[in-house]
Amino acid sequence: MDENGPDGRPQGTLIVGAGIIGICAAIRLAQRGASVTVVDRTGVCEETSSGNAAAFAFSDVLPLAQKGMIRNLPKWLADPLGPLSIPPSYMPRLAPWLFRFWRAGRAAVYEPALAAQAGLMTLSESEWMALMDASGTRAMLRENGSLELYESDAEFNASLPGWAARERFGIDFRHVEGAELAALQPGLSAQFVKGTFVPGWKTVADPKLLGKALWAHAERLGVRFRQDSVTGVEAGPNGARATMADGTAVAASRLVIATGAWSHRLARQLGDHIPLETERGYNTTLPPGAFDVRRQLIFSGHGFVVTPLETGLRIGGAVELAGLDAPPNYARSKAMLEKAKRFLPGLQADGGREWMGYRPSLPDSLPVIGRASRSASVFYAFGHGHLGLTQAAATARLIADLVSGKPSAIDLSPFSPTRF
Structure with a gap:
């Protein structure tokens, strides 16, 4: 992950957070040929993603x-x-x-949020079914x-x-x-x-077991894991850098922040104040x-x-x-x-x-999915509230589209980090 390419620039994608959002994003990016490393302080699917209510709540659009x-x-x-x-x-x-x-x-806020959530849910269902088939987890x-x-x-x-x-x-x-x-x-x-x-x-048989099974699929695609705590992030013209708890730094051409309830602390270091x-x-x-x-x-x-x-x-x-x-x-x-x-x-x-x-x-019940406001190399994927498991596969698809420069499957403006 900290290797440089022929032009001396950092290579690969670093995902901060090995919950269900980070796992799914790693799979999607690896499917598109990216070199991906996921870093997490505790392990794969060991925190909030391990103990949720196990629902694919595709109808929960309100x-x-x-x-x-x-x-x-x-x-x-x-x-x-x-x-x-x-x-x-x-x-x-x-x-x-x-x-x-x-x-x-208020109606002026509620109606657009409802429509955005419904669109994300439709994408979520189709993306999850495809991912479960590809990873052998449909059972x-x-x-x-x-x-x-x-x-x-x-x-x-x-x-x-x-x-x-x-x-x-x-x-x-x-x-x-x-x-x-x-x-x-x-x-x-x-x-x-x-x-x-x-x-x-x-619903799923058990959210932690699903996360572990998906991670096994990610490893088969070449995704790597590093157990460490990320204490700082910064972005430059050629990529981004994450600082670990021991003071070492890891450079990457792209950085995805998917640390759930802790994500806003890292986003703040990049100039984005997300409520x-x-x-x-x-x-x-x-x-x-x-x-x-x-x-x-x-x-x-x-x-x-x-x-x-x-x-x-x-x-x-x-x-x-x-x-x-x-x-x-x-x-x-x-x-x-x-x-x-x-x-x-x-x-x-x-x-x-x-x-x-x-x-x-987040106050409007929509996640943040998009680029950091000051860097084209940093991407946010967090703030899903009760719906992290439900929306993980769709979020992964949207992040992969952003990273690879492809047109987005849905309008991302309702999920913009700058909407607040």
């Missing part, structure tokens, strides 16, 4: 500002273990992001849909504008109740009176057989999902806006598990593994 968060904010904040938590000490630092988030709910895909659940007619009615918006983009769904609801998920608590089934929703915040998500993974869950269950009023995995039953979600440095509050995992026991009577809740991950979130 910006967060339009999914009831603003409406429910006062109620949720009153419950320290509810769907959304903000420690009071963090509120002053968070206030500018919250203001941007509130403004993202890890589960195509049994999702079931969103409502405890009252009022809660169901509040969801209808969102479903109408999805319908405009051709997303298939149907509302269910009674016997059909019970057939889609036997054993569900009677407190849920209606649901919405989305047949096109997909990224960290949604800390929690889950508990129970042993296999804890409950016969037929498909991903979405308890939107409580901010969490239940996903059947090859490796167990994962119960998690919720949002804690508390930055990168506060210690985990696993009481949030326990609170979701207690609710799941009520919602799924008979759930075997012993023997679970608790986990916390960091979702990199």
